Amino acid sequence: MTVSPNLRAILAMVAAMGLLVASDSCMKLGLAYAPLFQLMAIRGLVSVTLCLVLIVALGQAAQLPRMFNGWLAARGVLETVANIAFTSALAFVAIADVTAIAQTCPLLVLLGAWAFRGEKLGLARGLLILVGIAGALLVAQPGAGAASFYAMLAFLTPLAAAVRDLITPNAPKDVPPLVATLAVMVCLGAAGLIGMLAFNEPVTPVLPVWLLMGLAGAMSLAGHLLLYLAYRIGQARTVAPFMYSLTIWAVLSGLVLFGEIPNALAIAGMALISATGLAIIWLDGRQRREG
Template identity: 70%
Template sequence: MVMAMGTLVTSDSCVKLALANAPLFQLMLIRGLVAVVICLGLILAMGQAGQLPRTFNKWLVARGLLESVANVSFTLALAYVAIADLTAIAQTCPLLVLLGAWVFRGERLGAVRIVLIFLGITGALMVAQPGSGAVSLMASLGFLTAIAAALRDLLTPNVPRDVSPLIATLTVLLCLTATGAVGTLAFEDAVMPERWALMLMVLAGALSMAGHLLLYMAYQLGEARTVAPFMYSLTIWAVLAGLFVFGEIPNSLAIAGMALVALAGLAIIWVDGHQRRLARAVQN
């Protein structure tokens, strides 16, 4: 999960840089095509071509459509909002995954986890700073990103276990590419990006493929309540990207909100580990 977050932040940073040279959906299309080509190459190289028909499994397609919603809302806001701020808001995703696992699967949370979840959401609101202007409105798209991404991750265990992670990744990438194509045709006038922007999108496509593959594998290998909190490493990656790539420094309220979101996530990890240790001690 930590590796997935780092690669996805780097991919989004490439897109944010390229947005100065080409429109949103066209960049999504280019990034998606690169990622699909790389993923298909890996599938063929690994001898998994026989699984290609499973790309259209209903659960995989549902994950891909939700990822498209998350990606469009995040990338649209990325042109206006600091990457660290937007990422911190989207970091409510693990909290929503935990809530969803409680509501839909009956996974036990307990009062402490529920309090920590709402503290994390409060921290995200501190980062978004509702009512502070147009930027705040765009920052609110981060919550849509979080909701869509949480639903995507909650669907992951429904995917048959024998489906290759590369096939699952390909479905997401195809949905993202299709979204970029539809958006380009419907809302944008295509332009020819400069060479540097194209290179950034090639890199973004490769990183996007790797990030989605790692994300899928994380949720297949571990329980949602254990894996999801490690998504908070995304905030660290995003702050570093904002500082060193874009020269963005969050304001004091946003920094406090980021800290609250991260601390809530870390506290959930600690609570989970503590309860597991107690359970093992009782068994022994």
Template identity: 70%
Template sequence: MTAPSNLRAILAMVIAMGVFVTSDSCMKLALQNAPLFELMLMRGIASVTICFTLILAMGQFAHLPRMFDKWLVGRGVLEVVANLSFTSALAFIAIADLTAIAQTCPLFVLLGAWAFRSEKLGLMRLFLVLLGIVGALLVAQPGTGAVSAMAGLAFITAIASAARDLMTPNVPRGMPPLVATFTVLVLLALTGLIGMLIFETPVMPGTRDILLMALAGATGVAGHFLLYMTYRIGEARTVAPFMYTLTIWAVLSGLILFGDVPNTLAVSGMVLVALAGLAIIWLDGRQRKQNARLAA
């Protein structure tokens, strides 16, 4: 991968994390009035409709049968596991705490890239990833709830998300990103429908909840699209650490929507996350220059 490609992938990752937090925040607000699976279905209907409209507008309808590609379906199933685990815990754990636990995902991505794709990791990069995790924990400062059974769902989210991201490069080249996104969104909507029919008694949603799920659906489309592109145009070892910015976005959401003010430890954690990410960029740049000199 070239340096410009990695920089674009990093930017896509940072923005993707921001819009995912927006979607999760809408879900957390709506969970006060409606059951989980019904909200997943409402969000799914909004996101599927938006994505399908974009596919039509961009003339990609002919590619729609490719949504059943085995790698796309596999990514979708893993996303269902990750999303369901996260949203199930969202009603019981603060969004910043939950996000901090889920931030072990980049470590699993990097370890998986080393184990299954032979991407070099190195002790320094591993140290920086661990430093980023420490920073993320300082930002969210998980309390006693982190030991609960619900906190375990966040680790399931991290592992499933890492497996999803590692699977992305196996998707056939030339697959339209919107079609890949559509597969994930359809599976999430179907999960909401099945779960609602089996486990819940539907309630009449209010206007506020409908608007929240419409926004959650729109940001969900943007997030999945950007995340897919991130791992198609960038190296996993370079872009994965920037998933830590999810914690920063979550703290900002908590501050704006729920009145949670970050303390000195949280600010220190944000600095550690940023420094770890910048150091990895610097290491990759130095390694590329060394490789170029050796090749010359």
């Protein structure tokens, strides 16, 4: 039986979301043993090493200089900002809540496309974006306690990720996926190393740190690679709705690993964000059929 490209892309997207949540869960567990930037540096070392081994094994080493393309480097920097904000918030906020806030990214991409590319937004999309942002505020619950500051900090994640996605079409399309992924992994690892030297007092890594960061590095690499491939092999309007599987993975991780149960307002906010994203995708599909 032949599997369609869109179905393969959907499976890649769902798997990517699960792997990225698993990587972030390892980071959250690792914070009990070592500071944030040291964990990022160790995870970066693992992911960069694995990525280089795969690139050499596949005979793509000659393509390595292309990772220094300006657009790919910019994507790496933006991913680093998003990752640091996300991981910093994880130390104080439930993983499902932080993930739900991060899922306003597609809504911000639509706003950016309207503001900077002149793409039509329309009243319906504008209202849906406002509903999605309201949902994110329900999850963050500003003023509800000390953790609300870190929930608001998590909003840097979708902002940086939205800019990353808006500039992605400018990146060369013939760069091998692993090389494009390596650019992100190097930026993340370098930020961890710089931050560790500047802001952290490094500790001697114990065995759990090496095990957790080994898993985090491998899953981060696999997740970013599958995310890149999902949009390479499938149609964006078909694949994009399945990015919302991230919330399901995050809720499962929070329940199983951390015993975190979202409160009623947070659950309502997650539902609004997911429903808004799916409604926008459905609206796009209907307009294409009518067009």
